[in-house]
Amino acid sequence: MAVVETKVKASTAAAAVSGLALFALGRYVFKGSGVPDVVTSWVYVIVPGVLAFGAGWLAKHTSVTVPVAALPASVSVPSSADVTVPPIVVATPVTPVTVGQTPPSAMTVGQTPPAAGA
Numbered sequence: 244m245a246v247v248e249t250k251v252k253a254s255t256a257a258a259a260v261s262g263l264a265l266f267a268l269g270r271y272v273f274k275g276s277g278v279p280d281v282v283t284s285w286v287y288v289i290v291p292g293v294l295a296f297g298a299g300w301l302a303k304h305t306s307v308t309v310p311v312a313a314l315p316a317s318v319s320v321p322s323s324a325d326v327t328v329p330p331i332v333v334a335t336p337v338t339p340v341t342v343g344q345t346p347p348s349a350m351t352v353g354q355t356p357p358a359a360g361a
Contacts, residue, residue, distance in 0.1 A: 250302045257298035261291040 265287055273283050 253302035254299035
């Protein structure tokens with residue numbers, strides 16, 4: 244069964260207790276005192292939310308422990324001698340080609356490119 248966070252428990256309890264607070268406000272403060280209905284309705288909406296938020300804010304976080312998974316006995320881990328590392332491939336820089344010039348890939352090694360416009 245999942246553990247319910249302390250903050251959730253505190254907020255839930257505060258929301259339930261806010262019903263008692265609203266009952267007391269309605270019975271002793273709002274009844275016959277001439278408080279406008281708009282104010283009364285807004286108080287009934289805001290008080291439970293404020294109390295639940297405040298209780299959740301003040302409550303401590305529930306610490307969560309995550310169990311470390313162990314490897315099954317059938318798993319074998321290779322040694323570093325068994326691991327082959329692929330070679331690192333370095334790309335050659337791209338040489339700019341002007342119009343009419345032979346691209347460097349079409350030339351052989353050591354050949355000089357033809358003059359532009361030739």
